[in-house]
Amino acid sequence: MAAALLAGAPSALGQSVGKDARVNLRVENRALTEIVDYIRQQTGANLVVLPGDYSPVSLELADVPWRDALQVAAEAAGGVVEERTGGILAIERPVRVQFEFAGADITEVINTIATLSGANIVTAPEVKGTLSLRLNNVPWRDALDVTVKTLGFTVIEDRRGILRVVDPVTLQAQMVTKSYQLRYIRPSSRFRPNIKSEFLLQAQLQQQGGGAGGGQDITKRFNVLEALKKALSPGGELDFIESQNVIIVRDTDQVHEQIRAVIDRLDIEPAQVFCDVKFVSTLNADLRDIGVDYGDAGPRVGISGGQVPTTLPFGLGGGDWEDIIAVSQQGHSAPLSDPSLAIGSVVAPSTIFGSLNFTGVAATLKMLQRDTTSEVIQAPKLIALDGAEATIFVGETIRYAEARSEQGQAGGLQLSLSEAQNSPVDVGFQLLVVPHVIAGTNQLTLQVIPKETSLSGTGQSALAPQGFDVFTVGASGLEGSIALPRTRSSTILTSMLLESGQTAVIGGLTTDTDTQTDSRVPWLSEIPILGEAFKYEKTERQRRNLLVFITPTIVHSASDTERILQNEFLRRRSRLADEVDQLIAPETRAALEAREAEKKKKKDD
Helix, strand or coil: CCEEEECCEEEEECCCCHHHCEEEEEEEEECHHHHHHHHHHHHCCCEEECCCCCCCEEEEEEEEEHHHHHHHHHHHCCCEEEECHHHCEEEECCCEEEEEEEEEEHHHHHHHHHHHHCCCEEECCCCCCEEEEEEEEEEHHHHHHHHHHHCCCEEEECHHHCEEEECHHHHHHHCEEEEEECCCCCCCCCCCCCCCCCCCCCCCCCCCCCHHHCCCCHHHHCHHHHHHHCCCCCCCEEEEECCCCEEEEEECHHHHHHHHHHHHHHCCCCCEEEEEEEEEEEEEEEEEEEEEECCCCCCCCEECCCECCCCCCCCCCCCCCHHHHHCCCCCCCCCCECCCCCCCCECCCCCECCCEECCCCCCEEEEEEEEEEEEEEECCEEEEECCCCEEEEEEEEECCEEEEEEECCCCCEEEEEEECCCCCEEEEEEEEEEEEECCCCCEEEEEEEEEEEEECECCCCCCCCCEEEEEEECCCCCCEEEEEECEEEEECCEEEEEECCCCEEEEEEEEEEEEEEEEECCCHHHCCCHHHHHEEEEEEEEEEEEEEEEEEEEECCHHHHHHHHHHHHHHHHHHHHHHHHHHCCHHHHHHHHHHHHHHHHHHHC
16 A cells, blocks of 8 residues: 655655655645655655755656655655665755866766765775866765776775775775674574475474585575675685574775675565464355155065974873873963863864065155254464565374284284374364565555364274274185274465455365265056155255465554554454344343443433
8 A cells, every 4th residue: 555645744644664665745835744644654764854045846646666666755855865874764965066077087087076075075096097077066976986987996985974086906905894783684494393284395304414404504594694695705705603693705995895885685574474364264064854755675575484283292181291292280371271171171273364464564654854064264374574574383193004914923814003203193273374465555565375174084883983984804714803984175276466365265166065865665656646655756965165265464663563453353353242132122121321321320310
């Protein structure tokens, strides 16, 4: 978001976006100091306006980097922007020169510039040569730089603003040592978070004495040193003190200026990105179960054969011991006795016929329609540095075993159990984000990889808990059972361009599963009307949806962090108030409001 300064409105409009701010300037006859104050407010940069007779500024700029806007405004007021040590930008109105030389000695041109500008300039003895030039209304420092560079010399600024014009070759004998304290940039850590993800190349743990932990060159982990070494002159030296995060350079003043400019550009406070993510996974199951279910075997009819009793090899009724088996001695009815006869008299029919029965027919009339909806919501929140990957995992780790069949010494098979090679399995939600803030804008690119993994096995026993399946292993009488997990995962990998605070929706992964079961009794199911009693239909549909809502917000300062936390607190408090209102009955709420109004009235009276 670009901030704006409008004519007649000295205050800034829009959100401050730090040192990468882009601004809108529409001003008419405004003082340069007002514009500089506005840009300082937006960026936090160290800006100084030196005394001078500056002209009023009238210009119109739309969505430009603040540094370019400052340069244009300074030039419109007759000034220039000079970068001083410590990152200070000074706006001054320099003396402008106008002269013409033809075949003049360079020392004469330098002395003329020094006289017109009042600057302290020292010319080295080796600076010799002639040149011709014509300059009209040019800042004196630009005129000096162009003059000395034309003959291959350079200008070095020493303490107290004294300028020296020297031959670059002679600077090799005038090397100085300076140290540079780095604040934000530093070598990459020897250790990395060990969170498993097939989408992220993880740094391997290094053993002591090798790799990143010991013998590896520091430039491999800190490529800034390699870039700075390329700026050194022949014979220049650069060392890095890792414990203090300090660079020590021994080289010419000209090289030191270049290194300081590079460090000032690189060693800046990185932006952070606050990611508010909501991961929604829904499962909708529709079940239609209707008809008469006779089971997998269909209708069953049972029939038994006749029973023919015989006295062989015994003779009943002779008072022998076999009568005791057939007749109860207590007078009760035995299986073949007639209660109207005396004890010992037995009536045994010649034939007992078999019976035709339908007790084996099993049928269940089912008429069921069920709609089941489940929703899983994960709401992780994390802050990541600009350009650095961040990942979070919420879930559990489940270990499982694998079975091995080995031949024993006696020739038989032996079963052994050990932890499986792919164990453990992580079940839950993992989010990997890599943000990149676009410099000078309020936009960012975001690489997002959300992944949700759950168990999908059908186990419902002590051997196979929910989410596991049972498998039979072994052979030759040495069979056994083992439970292994079955997993279902949903993954999205995408890159997007967003404004800070904009919510993006990714997902839309929908999986439909349709299952239909039809069972019919042959011939009977074809009878009109009556045949419906011999039909069974079952239809089941499952729809699984995956949606991810992500809102990245660029964080430039502690005030931005406080604002985000405050908004989150207000949102949670509002949600809690809504839940309380739903729990309280309307009449109870009205009574409470009346009581509070009465207390307030008494207090006012």
